[in-house]
Amino acid sequence: MTPSPPGEIAATLKRSGRVLLLTHVHPDCDALGSQLGLGQILTGMGKEVHLYGEAEVSHLYDFLPGSETVTVGLPDLPSFDCAVALDCGDAYRLGREMESLLTVKPFLVIDHHAGHQFFGDLHWVDPARSSTGEMVYDLAGALGAEVSPEAAYCLYAAMVADTGSFKYSSTSADTFRVARELVLRGVKPAEVAGKLFDNYSLARLRLFQRVLETLQLHENGRIALITAPRRLFAETGAAPEDTEGFINYPRSLQSVKAAVFLKEAESGMVSVSMRSKGRDCDISQVATEFGGGGHRNAAGFKRFDTTIEGLAAELLPVLADLVRRC
Template sequence: MKTDHPRDEIVRTLNSAKNVLVATHIHPDGDALGSQIALGNILRSLGKNVFFYGEERVSHLYRFLPGSAEIDSLLPALNGFDCAVALDCGDCNRLGAAMDSLLTVHPFVVIDHHLGHQEFGDLRWIAPERASTGEMVYDLAEALGAELSYEAAYCLYAAIVSDTGSFKYSSTTADTFRIAGELLRKGVKPAEVSGKLFDNFTVKRLNLMRLVLDSLQLYAEDQLAIIAAPREVFIKTGTTQADAETFINYPRSLNTVKVAAFLKETEKGLISVSLRSKGTDYDVAQVAAIFGGGGHRNAAGCKLRDMSIAEVQEKLLARLLPMVSR
């Protein structure tokens, strides 16, 4: 007997809703923000009232996304919403300080593509085989019978490019390219989006990158690379945590490196860890899970409290060295 796709109940819920809250995870990246704004745009095209929630102001790296200025950190009265949607959020704790309040909205819909997804919400569509949440939002638009605007297409294309590393990660599929092609038919210009995403350095950010890359350490015959950013480098360069978002890609780009790690001190005693790997033999999501994090096989992360960067690095080396040396 044929069973419903997880998306089908979400489609019915959104079709019947009038007032929808759309959220994503804290410290959102391009896929999270692009998916959030695009879904809201799509729902508005269907006559829905949409409120965009974000715990913090959108990073200057993503303010080029059309509609990003509408994301608001002040929650309205939640009893007025027919449903809420969380996008690209693998763990309810990543909803941030307003988690408990947000989860009082029912039905609470979750659309995510993280392999280590921690189940929450009333309705879930989890597809770890998809390269980005942006792809899933495109599918949802089709299932809703919505006509994508240029602005929604722009946001979805930015989401897909962000999470596939410009289509170079192993998660990229033929379906990824098919959807990207359809978005270009809406008038999106790849060079423009890539320029906004990747050619966006300020002098301050370049100085930050110089200091962070100077911390590079290599292990296991240059197969494991680690970089670090203590709080002092942000203060010295007048930058923010957001300015360091893509720096993990540089140690990963070394031709000998199989696994890369970026240790970032976000506040005193709190270290954020980003992990990246190449190919199918190095599952960094498993390592992140050991420390209470998660993500994908080739891209994952976690946070460790009450530790210094040196202490976190020691713990990571104990897990990562055997991985690259076997």
Template sequence: MATIPDSIVQAIRETSNIVLATHINPDGDALGSLLGLASVLEAMGKEVVRYLEEPVSHLYDFLPETQKVVNDLGSVQRFIEESGDDILAISLDCGDMQRLGQSGPWLMKTRPFVVIDHHKGNNGFGDLTWIEPHRSSTGEMIYDLACVLGQPLSRNAAVCLYTAILTDTGSFHYESTSAHTFEVASRLLECGVQPDKVAQSLYDNYTVGRLRLMQLVLATLETFYQDRIALLRVTRSMLGRTGTGLEDTENFINLARSIATVEVAVFFKETDNNMISVSLRAKGHCDVARVAARFGGGGHRNAAGFRQSGLDMDRLRDRLLPLLMQELES
């Protein structure tokens, strides 16, 4: 069982109104953790606001209670103001304030501000923090929190947390998957999760546009250093041609990672603000989080990322590759 700070458990028990938030472009762990915790808190009688800066991606609209997600910051502000001192904000699966997006500075005015996360590079930016980098996912941590709070999980909450764990472990592929991870997954199945249904919703839901986008992305494949590093790219032009969004690129990096000789996979994504978002995935001993940190990013040893502006993809590639090779040889 996790060692959850008493201050966080006490704050949750003593507060009636809670705002939950997570990082921009939320993945399965971020969204599943947020929705799962919201269900737990509401079962305890709390008033909960599920805040996201953007609408829920169609990839995750199968998750229970996504319709309760709020995108309007103004309504969140009114909720906080009406709550007076009886308010708590919780950030989930978010490594730093910047990842909360444009609303981050405003959200952090809420006190106390709690951070629950499993990213190695988390700088502990909240008032109360619970950060465990060895964990498979934030969803696994939320399950333990529910146990400490003495709150049984509904089927809806269990589906959300199972989705969080499944996606952030790469379907139990990654080294952060522990015996406890499988134990939690087993308990979630006992709560009514049907693993085949979740897997079908996650992995058998491609649109024609997404497949065409995959075709374009695969055509950008480059390999380096005796095929030990593989790089893929997606541009705004590709998204426009296929009628897709950046959310449709989720898991594309694993296509590069799946090459037998590849030890590090890199995925460059051109965002709508002239920024390049870079995802890194590694096998074995390579610590891509250390490389990401050189560019102001972070993450885990085998899964990390960063964002960069002011460079085109070729120039950024030429800066990144020597650092990756150095890390591979260290």
């Protein structure tokens, strides 16, 4: 399927009076920051905007301006002139209301995942971009719209989070161009970094300690594995979303080419986050093999009716084959 250029997306938004904005379930900072940022941009243009979420915004991201405007529960869908899904690489990631949400026409999609599974009516998909937040900023330019300080804050946070503070290989000259423009609009980088990375609760720190104790190294230190059995959440008082960012610590080991984090989200279901280093180590290939997706250096998937131990036994040989080729 041929992606639509951003100009076509912009033209549709310009002629729409009432717009529904949504993203994937369990949104990360790029997803939520892009949703909030675009919402504020469109509101500034005089559009009536509704921000839909399947669940309340995680406490990790409630510092983002406008996070309180995300509403749980379906609105009156036929009343919208269009819908926009942001940072969502697969229709099924829209969540349990997927079929209802897709009835809004036209349904627009803005995403940067390399393994994007096309859905909806109009698509702007660019895997060369560091984040959806980066794309939303350029969409504002195509719209001829003003980017308020609040929208700039959301988009900058999205970019910082999805680039690992501008250290992933997806970081490009465009990334720094957009970051510069956002800082010129009032964003304070130290403030955003503090909110993103210095926000641990005591429960989260205790969980982090327990998860690090599970560290295993394989393939002469080229693969790092950490796990979070379900019982750890009850024992530490932490929530599943408190694991955000944990995967970056085993990845930081000098010898590691690929890191994997297996989290037991509920009985019989394991959520997998993976990270790799370098352009030659495409971890999204592994995620795709297991029914997931993502980026070259950041990907994941979920598996039902399994255990952490059972899934690790399946996954490690595939990862070993990958790192031998890196």
